Amino acid sequence: MIEALQFEFMRNALFAGLFASLICGVIGTFVLVNRLVFLTGGIAHATYGGIGVALFFGIPYVFGTLGFSLGAALIMTAVTMKAPQRSDTFIGVLWAVGMAIGIILIDLSPGYNVDLMSYLFGSILAVPAGDLWWMTGMGAVTLAVTIYFYRDMIAISYDVEFARLRGVPVHLLYFLFMALVAVSIVFIIRVVGLILVIALLSIPPYIAEKYAKSLGAMMVIAVILSAVFNITGLWVAYMLDLTSGASIILMAAAGFFISLAIDLLISRRRKRAAAQSRAENSPACGCGL
Amino acid sequence: MGEPVITAEKVFFSYDGVPVIENASFSVAEREFLAVIGPNGSGKSTLVKLILGLLRPDSGKIRVFGKSPRKNSHCFGYVPQDVAINRSFPISVIDVVLMGRLRHHGSSRIRDRDRKSAVESLERMGMAGYENRKIDDLSGGQRERVFIARALTTDPDILILDEPTASVDTGGQAELYSLLRELNRTKTIIMVSHDLMVMSSSVTAVACVNRHVYYHDQGEITQDMLDMGYQCPVELIAHGQPHRILKTHEDES
Numbered sequence: 001m002i003e004a005l006q007f008e009f010m011r012n013a014l015f016a017g018l019f020a021s022l023i024c025g026v027i028g029t030f031v032l033v034n035r036l037v038f039l040t041g042g043i044a045h046a047t048y049g050g051i052g053v054a055l056f057f058g059i060p061y062v063f064g065t066l067g068f069s070l071g072a073a074l075i076m077t078a079v080t081m082k083a084p085q086r087s088d089t090f091i092g093v094l095w096a097v098g099m100a101i102g103i104i105l106i107d108l109s110p111g112y113n114v115d116l117m118s119y120l121f122g123s124i125l126a127v128p129a130g131d132l133w134w135m136t137g138m139g140a141v142t143l144a145v146t147i148y149f150y151r152d153m154i155a156i157s158y159d160v161e162f163a164r165l166r167g168v169p170v171h172l173l174y175f176l177f178m179a180l181v182a183v184s185i186v187f188i189i190r191v192v193g194l195i196l197v198i199a200l201l202s203i204p205p206y207i208a209e210k211y212a213k214s215l216g217a218m219m220v221i222a223v224i225l226s227a228v229f230n231i232t233g234l235w236v237a238y239m240l241d242l243t244s245g246a247s248i249i250l251m252a253a254a255g256f257f258i259s260l261a262i263d264l265l266i267s268r269r270r271k272r273a274a275a276q277s278r279a280e281n282s283p284a285c286g287c288g289l
Numbered sequence: 290m291g292e293p294v295i296t297a298e299k300v301f302f303s304y305d306g307v308p309v310i311e312n313a314s315f316s317v318a319e320r321e322f323l324a325v326i327g328p329n330g331s332g333k334s335t336l337v338k339l340i341l342g343l344l345r346p347d348s349g350k351i352r353v354f355g356k357s358p359r360k361n362s363h364c365f366g367y368v369p370q371d372v373a374i375n376r377s378f379p380i381s382v383i384d385v386v387l388m389g390r391l392r393h394h395g396s397s398r399i400r401d402r403d404r405k406s407a408v409e410s411l412e413r414m415g416m417a418g419y420e421n422r423k424i425d426d427l428s429g430g431q432r433e434r435v436f437i438a439r440a441l442t443t444d445p446d447i448l449i450l451d452e453p454t455a456s457v458d459t460g461g462q463a464e465l466y467s468l469l470r471e472l473n474r475t476k477t478i479i480m481v482s483h484d485l486m487v488m489s490s491s492v493t494a495v496a497c498v499n500r501h502v503y504y505h506d507q508g509e510i511t512q513d514m515l516d517m518g519y520q521c522p523v524e525l526i527a528h529g530q531p532h533r534i535l536k537t538h539e540d541e542s
Contacts, residue, residue: 033375033378033379151387151388151391151398151399152391154380154384154388155388155391157378158374158375158378158380158385158388159369159374159388161338161341161343161367161369162367162369162388162439163388163391164343164362165341165342165343165362165363165365165367166362166363166388166389166391166392166443167362167363167391167392168391168392209377209379212379213379213380213381213421213423214379214380214381214384215379215380215384217379218379
């Protein structure tokens with residue numbers, strides 16, 4: 001691994017992975033505790049429409065995807081607020097429509113065709129240094145907003161009705177956080193691809209939630225976990241000459257299943273201990289409890 | 290009892306065209322201890338959310354200290370139903386209580402003062418020393434006390450509790466009632482309950498909800514009220530001579 005870092009593209013890949021971990025750990029925690037993984041998947045997929053628009057009209061990639069992801073985020077969030085019981089259908093529709101628009105517009109664009117695979121799995125080994133600056137900026141903004149609104153974020157995620165009674169501008173903050181999710185997705189997809197974004201947004205916070213005592217702790221654990229998945233994934237990809245994005249996802253998946261197995265062991269042991277103490281105590285009290 | 294703190298005038302509310310509250314008119318006096326009773330799905334929680342301003346009536350008017358509930362939402366200390374809260378959420382007891390101090394000074398920052406107030410509320414509820422425990426690790430009764438502490442730390446004029454005794458054992462209920470009686474000296478209290486274990490010695494008014502709202506400004510539950518509002522087996526302890534009324538379901542043989 002150390003000798004691999006002599007290559008600039010390897011160093012860039014490592015930094016990109018670490019910045020993605022920072023953003024995903026913080027944003028992913030918000031997404032997970034609010035049960036927005038599906039909505040986030042919808043936003044991520046709908047941004048493909050933005051790639052098509054950018055290509056077809058010859059505008060910079062960033063404007064097309066940012067426009068689509070922000071638009072999708074606003075519409076989906078508004079629908080989720082208005083009609084929560086039907087929002088999943090609506091998200092599914094926008095998800096598909098966004099991708100279809102992207103594919104059709106790329107079909108219609110003359111000449112050059114964007115590779116769908118690089119959109120899905122990213123190209124972390126080909127991250128240009130310029131993108132690292134964008135990600136640094138995004139990471140700083142995400143952290144600043146989260147720290148400033150930390151208490152509000154806890155309140156609207158944990159008990160939105162109570163937050164509203166306290167005068168917290170619930171809708172405004174919800175849109176603000178979703179806009180943050182949308183912008184983060186755009187920059188992270190560029191380097192790690194859409195499937196890795198969803199994996200990094202959901203797996204590390206899911207594992208972290210079980211061990212964290214606070215939302216902040218959950219964010220820190222999620223960032224560390226996703227950094228570990230990124231580094232080990234990159235290392236495996238380098239050693240075995242595999243696709244880096246897919247390797248990182250498999251590392252995260254391994255972490256996911258290991259944590260499930262540990263949970264199972266712990267709950268079994270607890271049950272056994274409880275059964276044992278019941279067996280020891282019941283003759284004495286005779287009540288069977 | 291002084292001026293009414295809450296007035297409702299011909300309030301109607303429906304979910305997706307299904308009427309939930311119909312033509313509710315009543316007024317709650319200052320330092321009233323109001324028990325809101327009624328069977329499951331009768332609209333008790335809906336009525337409470339209308340009062341809180343979390344829901345808007347289809348028609349009719351609700352006023353809290355003369356203003357719309359939304360404008361006076363800082364007057365309420367709200368203790369929601371335990372089951373309505375996301376249980377796996379990673380949050381410590383102190384962070385839950387600190388929610389009560391949000392926007393207390395107009396900003397989202399929490400100061401030392403707020404922390405002190407939160408700790409005091411926990412002490413008052415007998416939950417000192419639990420500050421850094423994860424809320425999910427507490428028992429139902431302990432969680433209830435934390436939610437009441439959170440409501441108290443907002444320094445409310447009106448305390449609203451939705452089914453506070455649902456997850457509390459009998460001993461805990463007696464303790465809860467004595468605490469509420471004490472708080473009632475300075476605060477108006479509205480308490481939703483479906484099991485009708487109403488301690489009438491604390492309660493000064495009863496609202497029977499079954500789509501319609503029957504308001505009685507006496508802390509007694511009469512057979513008439515039960516016939517109007519309540520069509521379930523009920524168990525109650527009334528003021529003065531303790532007695533039980535057990536009424537069976539009509540559709541049961």
